[in-house]
Amino acid sequence: MLALPPIRVVVVGGGTAGWMTAAALRALLPDRCTVDLVESQEIGIVGVGEATLPHIRGFNERLGIDEAEFMAATRATFKLGIDFENWGRIGDRYIHPFGTFGRGQGTVDFHQYWLRLRHCGAAVRELEQYSMACMIARLGKFDLPAPDPEDIASTFNYAYQFDATLYAPFLRARAERLGCRRTEGRIVDIELNGESGDIEAVILADEQRIEGDLFIDSSGFASLVIGKALEEPFEDWSKWLPCDRAVAMPCRTRTAVTPYTSAIAMDAGWRWRIPLQHRTGNGYVHASAFISEEDATAALVEAVEGDALAEPRILRFRAGRRTRSWVRNCIAVGLSSGFLEPLESTSIYLIQAAITALVELFPDKPIADSDRNEFNRVIDLEYDRIRDFLILHYHATERSDSPFWDYVRTMEIPDSLAEKLELFRRRGRVVKYREGVFLEASWIAVYLGQRVTPMGHDMRADNPSAEALARGMETLHGQIHAAVERMPDHATMLSRYCPMAV
Amino acid sequence: MESKVIRSVAIAGGGIVGWSAAAALKRRLPSLSVSVIAVPPPADALADGVVCTLPSIVDFHRDLGLSEADTVLRAGSGYRLGTRFEGWSAPDYVHAYGSYGTQLGSAAFHQYWVRAAKTGAAIPFDHYSAAAMLAREDRFAPPEAVARAGLGAIGYGLHINRPRYREMMRAFALHLGASEVAGPISGVRLSDGSIETVQAGKRDVSADLYVDASGPSAQLRSRLDEDWEDWSEWLPHDRVHFAQSQSPAEPSLLDRAVAFPGGWWWQAATPGGTYCGIAYSSHRLTEADAARVLTEQAGVTAVEPAVAIRQGRWSRPWLGNCVAIGDAAVAAEPLEWTNLHLAHGAIDRIVSMMPDRDFSAVELWDYNRQVGAEADRVRDFLALHHSTASGKQAAALPPSLEHTLRQFRERGRLPFFEEETFSRDSWLAVLLGQSVIPSRVDPLTDALAPSETEAAMVQLRETIATFVDRLPRYPDYLQQLGQKAA
Numbered sequence: 008m009l010a011l012p013p014i015r016v017v018v019v020g021g022g023t024a025g026w027m028t029a030a031a032l033r034a035l036l037p038d039r040c041t042v043d044l045v046e047s048q049e050i051g052i053v054g055v056g057e058a059t060l061p062h063i064r065g066f067n068e069r070l071g072i073d074e075a076e077f078m079a080a081t082r083a084t085f086k087l088g089i090d091f092e093n094w095g096r097i098g099d100r101y102i103h104p105f106g107t108f109g110r111g112q113g114t115v116d117f118h119q120y121w122l123r124l125r126h127c128g129a130a131v132r133e134l135e136q137y138s139m140a141c142m143i144a145r146l147g148k149f150d151l152p153a154p155d156p157e158d159i160a161s162t163f164n165y166a167y168q169f170d171a172t173l174y175a176p177f178l179r180a181r182a183e184r185l186g187c188r189r190t191e192g193r194i195v196d197i198e199l200n201g202e203s204g205d206i207e208a209v210i211l212a213d214e215q216r217i218e219g220d221l222f223i224d225s226s227g228f229a230s231l232v233i234g235k236a237l238e239e240p241f242e243d244w245s246k247w248l249p250c251d252r253a254v255a256m257p258c259r260t261r262t263a264v265t266p267y268t269s270a271i272a273m274d275a276g277w278r279w280r281i282p283l284q285h286r287t288g289n290g291y292v293h294a295s296a297f298i299s300e301e302d303a304t305a306a307l308v309e310a311v312e313g314d315a316l317a318e319p320r321i322l323r324f325r326a327g328r329r330t331r332s333w334v335r336n337c338i339a340v341g342l343s344s345g346f347l348e349p350l351e352s353t354s355i356y357l358i359q360a361a362i363t364a365l366v367e368l369f370p371d372k373p374i375a376d377s378d379r380n381e382f383n384r385v386i387d388l389e390y391d392r393i394r395d396f397l398i399l400h401y402h403a404t405e406r407s408d409s410p411f412w413d414y415v416r417t418m419e420i421p422d423s424l425a426e427k428l429e430l431f432r433r434r435g436r437v438v439k440y441r442e443g444v445f446l447e448a449s450w451i452a453v454y455l456g457q458r459v460t461p462m463g464h465d466m467r468a469d470n471p472s473a474e475a476l477a478r479g480m481e482t483l484h485g486q487i488h489a490a491v492e493r494m495p496d497h498a499t500m501l502s503r504y505c506p507m508a509v
Numbered sequence: 510m511e512s513k514v515i516r517s518v519a520i521a522g523g524g525i526v527g528w529s530a531a532a533a534l535k536r537r538l539p540s541l542s543v544s545v546i547a548v549p550p551p552a553d554a555l556a557d558g559v560v561c562t563l564p565s566i567v568d569f570h571r572d573l574g575l576s577e578a579d580t581v582l583r584a585g586s587g588y589r590l591g592t593r594f595e596g597w598s599a600p601d602y603v604h605a606y607g608s609y610g611t612q613l614g615s616a617a618f619h620q621y622w623v624r625a626a627k628t629g630a631a632i633p634f635d636h637y638s639a640a641a642m643l644a645r646e647d648r649f650a651p652p653e654a655v656a657r658a659g660l661g662a663i664g665y666g667l668h669i670n671r672p673r674y675r676e677m678m679r680a681f682a683l684h685l686g687a688s689e690v691a692g693p694i695s696g697v698r699l700s701d702g703s704i705e706t707v708q709a710g711k712r713d714v715s716a717d718l719y720v721d722a723s724g725p726s727a728q729l730r731s732r733l734d735e736d737w738e739d740w741s742e743w744l745p746h747d748r749v750h751f752a753q754s755q756s757p758a759e760p761s762l763l764d765r766a767v768a769f770p771g772g773w774w775w776q777a778a779t780p781g782g783t784y785c786g787i788a789y790s791s792h793r794l795t796e797a798d799a800a801r802v803l804t805e806q807a808g809v810t811a812v813e814p815a816v817a818i819r820q821g822r823w824s825r826p827w828l829g830n831c832v833a834i835g836d837a838a839v840a841a842e843p844l845e846w847t848n849l850h851l852a853h854g855a856i857d858r859i860v861s862m863m864p865d866r867d868f869s870a871v872e873l874w875d876y877n878r879q880v881g882a883e884a885d886r887v888r889d890f891l892a893l894h895h896s897t898a899s900g901k902q903a904a905a906l907p908p909s910l911e912h913t914l915r916q917f918r919e920r921g922r923l924p925f926f927e928e929e930t931f932s933r934d935s936w937l938a939v940l941l942g943q944s945v946i947p948s949r950v951d952p953l954t955d956a957l958a959p960s961e962t963e964a965a966m967v968q969l970r971e972t973i974a975t976f977v978d979r980l981p982r983y984p985d986y987l988q989q990l991g992q993k994a995a
Contacts, residue, residue, distance in 0.1 A: 033613065039952040069615075115861075161993070367922065369952050377919045384924075429871040436862070438875065440927065466514070466538050466863040 014040045014372065018220035019209060019232055021046025023057070023171050024240075024341025024358045025225035026178035027066070031362045033185035035068050036369055041258060042182070043217055043425040045209060047170045048476040050229075053434065057171040058086060058268040058281050058352040060444065061105050061164040066359050071179070078505035080177045082284040083169035085266045085497060087144040089351070093272035094457050096405050101456025102267065103351075106140030106163030107448050109359050109483065119465040119477055122435050126464060127471055129473050132484060134455055137164045138448075142487050144267045148494040159483075160490045165351070168268060168281045168288075190217060194226075205336045206232065220372055222337045229323060230343040237337055239329045241345075247398045247420065248326035249297070249411075250276045250348050253303045255290035255320050261312035266497040268349060271310075275411040278310060279349065284507045286316055292348050297411040324348075333382045336374055338365060345390055350400060353393050360389045392443050395424040396450070403428070403457040428459065435461035513865040515717040520740075521694060521707060521729050522722030523551025524557035525671065526835035526852045528678040529569070530720050530859070535685035536573050537860045537985040544716065545682065546709040546873040548692035553816035556835040556848035558751060558783045558820055560671060561589060561764055561777050563850040563930075564664030569857070575681065582994045587760050587780040587987065590644035590663065592845070594778040596768040597786045597898040602633060602942030603763065604845075607640030607652075608661030609612045609934045613965055614952035619937050621962040623921050626941075630963065634941040637966065639663055641938070642973050645761040648980040658976050665687045666846065668760070668779035689716055694723065697732050703829045704729060717866050722852075722861070725818065725840055730833035736824040743892045743907055744820040746772055746788045746842045752809040754783045759761035759984045766844060769802060772923055773844065776807055780987060785809050788842040791817075812976035813976060818842065822884045825877045829868055832859060832876075844894060847887045847930065854930075855880055882928035885909065889937070890931050897943045914945070921947035 016032060018025045021044055021103060029044045067077060077083070079089045088104040092453075095101075109117025111383035117137065124131045135141035140163035143149060153160035183189060192211035200207050208218040209232075224232035231241045260282055276293035291307040298306075304319045328345025332338060339345075340361045347353055364385045368378045401415035420428075430436045437447045471479075495503070518541055520527045520532055550557035570580045576892065580586060591605030610618030618637070625631040635641035639655050640663035655663045683689065696708040706713040707729065721729040741747065761778040772789025785807045786980040787799050793800075796815050803809040822839040826832060835852035857923055858879060889910035897914075906914065909926065915942055916922040916967045923933050954962075981989065 036952050036955070039957045188581050245885055368920070371949060380915055381922070381924065426871060426874065429869075430875055433869055433872055434864070436872070436875065463865060465861065466540075467654070467861065469540060470538075 011039075011371065012120065013038065014221050015219040015368065016040045016223060018042060018044040018211060018223040018225055019119060019215055020224070020226035020343075021175065021179070021189070022225060022227060022341070023175050023355060024227075024343075026175045026360055027342050027367070028223050028225060028362055029187045030070060030178045030182040031066070031366065033182055035075070035366050037185065039369060040221075042187040043190060043219065043376070044182070044187055044212065045190045045192060045194060045217060049193060055175070055456065057355055058089070058168045058279070058349065059166040059357045060352055061166045062164055062356055062359055062444070066362075072181070075505040076175065078167065078169070079507050081169035082169075082507040083167040083505065084264055084282055084284060084501060085149045086166045086168045086268060087140045087163060087266050090144070090265075090267050090269045090270070091400070091453075091456060092269065092397060093421045094404060096458070097408065099456070099458075101452060102135055102138075102141045102144055103411065103449055103452040104135070104138050104140030104163065105165055106138055108134055108138045108160055108451065110159065110240050115254050115331055115465055115467045116447065118142065118479070119435055119457070119468040120471075122461055122464040123468040124476060124480070127473055129477055131477070131480065136484050137480060137487065138488050142484045143494060144265070146491050147263050147265060148181060148325045148433050148491055149266045149497040150494040159486045162349075168283055170283055173340045183187050190215065194231060197232060197445070199236065203335075206236065216467060219338060221370065221374075224337055224343040226341045226344070230329075230339070232337045233329055233332070233339040233343055237334050239331055239334050241325070242327045242330055243325060244327040244394060245325055247394070247418065248348060248401070249294040249414065250292045251323065251325055252295050252300060252303065253290050253292045253324070253348075254300065254307050255288070256311060256318070256451065257286045257288050257316045258311045259316060260287045261313035263306045264454070265304040265499070265500050272406070273306060275303070277325055278307065279348065286312065293352070294411055297409070297414075319458070319460045320416055331383045332361065332386045333379045340365075344386070347390070347393055350397055351393065351445070353444065357389060357393070360385060360444075380381065387443065392422070392440070392445070395421060395427065396453070398424055399428070399453055400457070403454065403459050405458060431459055432461060434463040434465060436465075513638045515863060516865055517543065517544070517716040518718045518720060519707060519714050519716035520545045520720040520722055520838070521683050522724065522835075523547030523679070523689070523692070524549065524554055524677060524722065524835075525675045525849065526550070526554070526556050527720075527722035528675060529852065530684050530722055530834060530856045531682035531687040532678055532685060533856045533860055534568075535682060535687050538863060539686070541681070541740070542762070543687040544690050544714060545687055546690045546692055546694060546707065546714060548694055548723060552813070553594065553818060554816070554836040554838070555749070555843055557671065557675075557724070558850055559786075559818070559843045559846060559976060560668050560779055561843070561846040562666045562669060564666050564855055565848055565850050566667055567665065569853045572857070573681070575605065578994060579677060579681070580674075581667065582991065585673045585781050587668040588649060588762055588983070589667045589668050589764060589777070590649075590665050590762040592766050592767070593644075593938075594766050594894070598943040599899065600633065602938070603635040603638075603641040603644055604935060604938040604942065605635065605638055605640035605644045605663070606665065607638055607655070607663030607934070609634060609638040609641070609809045610867045611637075611809045611938055611965075613962055614954070614957045616951045619923055619941065620951035620954050621957070621966070622855050622941070623947055624954050624959065625963065625966070626946055627950065628959070631671065631682055632966075633971065634940040635938060636970055637973075638934070638938070638971050639976065642977050643980070646977050647983045648977055649762060649983045649986045650976075650980050655976075658972070660973060660976060661798060667821070668777055668781075670779070670781040676828065693902050693905070694728050697729055699732060704732070704831050710740065717830065719831040720836045721831055722780055722835050723837055725836045727823075727833050727837035729831050730823065730826070730828070730837055733828045733831060734825075738821050738824050740820040740822075740841075740888055742905055744842065744888065744895070745790045745792070746820070747818055748791050748794075748799065748815045749788050749818055749842065750786060750796075750803065750814070752785045752787075752803050752807070754785050754807055757783060760987065762983050767806065769806070772799070772802075774803060775808055775843070786843065808901050820888075822881070823938075824881070825872045825873070826855070826880055829875050830866075832879055838880070841884075841891060844891050845887075845931075850930065851887065852882060854883055862935055881929055882926070883930060886929050888933075889913065890936070893936075893939060894943070896943050917945060918947060920949040921951055
């Protein structure tokens with residue numbers, strides 16, 4: 008076979024997105040591409056302690072990364088889901104778990120039986136009492152899932168909470184070992200081909216010129232290539248997701264290192280709490296139309312639990328995405344392609360989705376339109392589905408205690424979400440996708456956790472007698488509880504499995 | 510809430526589709542009162558007329574708690590593993606139900622095969638499928654035995670003996686408590702855009718929900734609106750003949766679908782006899798031409814008169830208190846045997862999505878979206894066979910098929926669609942069987958040298974061949990099965 012000359016890939020920006028892309032390309036397509044990464048020490052990276060989704064495990068595995076080594080290096084903790092406080096009403100609390108309700112095996116969804124018992128007035132526990140992931144989280148335990156699918160202790164998944172400023176260097180070491188070239192320098196110009204409009208090279212402050220065939224824009228919010236040089240328009244979603252600022256401030260961990268992330272609703276947004284091994288990350292995501300940066304900062308400082316480890320830092324952004332993520336010979340990966348607030352920990356997932364699509368659609372020279380179009384179709388779908396899921400959190404609320412909550416409660420929502428909501432209200436049905444980041448249990452957790460109460464239920468759930476059903480649920484709850492009790496505490500597990508170097 | 514629960518269902522149509530719906534509803538929603546207006550299926554109802562079914566029928570039986578003693582032995586069914594496509598592309602190829610190839614590296618198996626094909630070194634793709642090789646050799650093994658041998662998944666459909674199968678399903682539905690009302694349907698009374706009663710024989714039948722399984726005329730559903738999506742631009746065949754043949758005398762796991770200019774004909778050798786048929790376009794062939802093809806090529810002696818079909822589907826099969834299923838909802842030529850499968854898909858969804866008597870728009874929308882997407886991808890799969898057969902001129906394609914073909918031709922990628930009937934391996938079997946070869950090789954194949962993958966592929970073929978050789982011939986297997994049961 009004819010050996011094709013490798014594609015010269017230039018990665019612009021060395022944060023999480025840049026190094027994940029560089030490492031993946033060199034690991035998976037070593038003969039197809041050379042990778043040059045340009046980054047500048049002068050420019051900080053956005054990463055503020057990252058909560059992730061379980062998909063990242065697949066990414067690490069594909070790159071042959073040892074889990075314990077990675078967790079120790081990034082001072083990571085385990086994450087079983089997100090604990091949402093004060094969203095439906097002040098005082099409400101629910102977990103969005105990485106796992107099923109019930110065993111997740113029946114032809115009829117577990118929550119349908121649960122709804123049926125509710126509808127006939129039977130005594131029934133909160134739904135989270137029937138979820139392995141929720142119960143491990145509530146009791147502050149952790150162990151790896153059991154391999155046997157019949158074991159109740161196999162019915163959950165997990166992700167990590169880690170220090171994103173340490174993940175990039177961890178991947179950098181790998182990528183460099185795999186042959187990625189790193190150039191230190193600030194980009195001052197981007198050279199376009201006068202005829203084709205494609206990008207030819209990036210020019211650094213020291214006048215170095217780095218040529219390439221394919222440019223990965225992982226320059227973060229700056230969006231140097233796809234935004235500034237190629238001027239791809241940005242679709243603004245702020246009418247649905249009005250939060251446009253975050254103030255972040257890490258602190259010492261005073262309470263337990265929870266195996267979950269917290270998302271606590273505030274007057275004009277929400278606050279994250281992400282426990283790592285060495286500290287806890289905090290931040291207040293808020294809408295500048297409803298609260299000033301000063302007031303938000305004060306509210307955050309007031310709310311954090313331990314001594315502050317740094318000054319509060321403000322981040323400014325806008326919800327939305329570039330109309331296309333792959334334009335000409337430039338592919339945006341990460342924040343340069345769009346921004347969705349970290350409410351459901353999707354930032355790294357979106358980076359990973361772009362990398363997966365890029366590897367599957369890795370181009371030849373010249374780049375085929377069909378590769379570009381398919382990439383954009385796949386990425387649009389990811390963004391759009393996450394968007395709807397995020398809007399749901401704001402819109403499905405009974406809060407009327409501040410202008411912010413009044414706005415999001417009463418705003419118009421996309422039709423695609425309105426249909427999903429109505430369908431759930433009718434009979435607890437979730438629009439099923441076989442592919443897509445958030446599966447059924449995620450939607451169910453948020454709907455029910457935020458008081459979207461179905462009027463009816465699946466007719467099949469009426470078949471067993473109420474007594475038998477209630478007994479079965481009690482048994483299940485007992486099994487879950489016993490399995491959780493056998494697990495070590497989260498902190499014990501961390502110190503045994505992946506202690507960070509001190 | 511309680512007061513709006515659906516209590517009764519009337520099913521119009523006493524064919525396989527109607528009785529299957531009755532059995533599924535009574536079995537899985539036993540509180541419903543179910544009556545069947547037992548009008549015999551018309552000749553143009555393909556879901557009732559075609560003997561070949563897909564593996565989904567086995568799942569349907571399992572969900573109903575029907576054993577193979579009931580559905581195979583007592584109902585006179587046979588097994589089928591796939592279809593041999595002759596004259597579509599050279600050489601002939603087999604689309605069987607199961608995995609093609611095995612995991613070799615980080616790229617999909619077919620990408621390594623494509624790489625080999627580009628150097629002219631590839632053995633036909635179906636030689637890497639245990640199901641296809643079992644079918645070619647007419648030897649049978651249950652899926653568990655194939656899995657134990659490390660040869661991946663296989664699935665089988667059934668050749669049904671239509672009268673016996675229908676009677677089995679009818680007896681089962683009646684046993685579960687469904688009731689039977691004699692036809693014919695002499696009238697349908699509407700009120701306010703919904704069905705109020707159906708006049709069956711001398712009786713009026715009323716129910717909360719009406720299931721129209723009356724065949725292509727959709728005697729109930731057609732009264733509510735006429736919003737039909739026509740597929741003839743992509744699937745122009747509008748005539749079908751059924752026939753029987755004396756040969757081959759022995760049943761076979763592998764059916765034949767043979768292309769000829771103007772259409773295609775089929776042959777299915779089942780335990781109850783050999784069934785044939787032909788589908789073609791009346792613009793290109795007369796009935797006499799079609800009958801001649803069947804007698805000359807398929808050895809048929811008597812051909813039944815043509816039935817007319819118009820391929821397409823209702824935009825909204827469920828409207829108000831009436832849902833159409835089977836041929837009343839969607840018409841597709843029997844290529845790939847999807848007719849009863851689509852009816853089962855509809856029945857399963859009616860059971861799992863049963864709304865209230867107010868038939869809320871959003872619930873019906875979700876039902877119609879799902880069955881619509883499923884039917885449209887079946888349409889795409891059928892159009893794929895015709896549009897990529899050798900000697901075919903480029904014709905217009907449905908946009909979703911065009912997308913699939915463009916991605917596949919470029920680099921062997923199969924984009925994902927919701928509600929897909931056929932697995933990726935099924936799509937690959939037909940695409941690669943019909944010599945649609947991607948122009949580029951997946952770069953992920955680089956990590957394994959061609960010599961390595963070649964060795965692995967040789968080994969897979971040998972393992973399959975050794976496994977297949979040890980198995981009983983299918984007619985012997987059937988005989989043993991009968992003896993064991995007796």
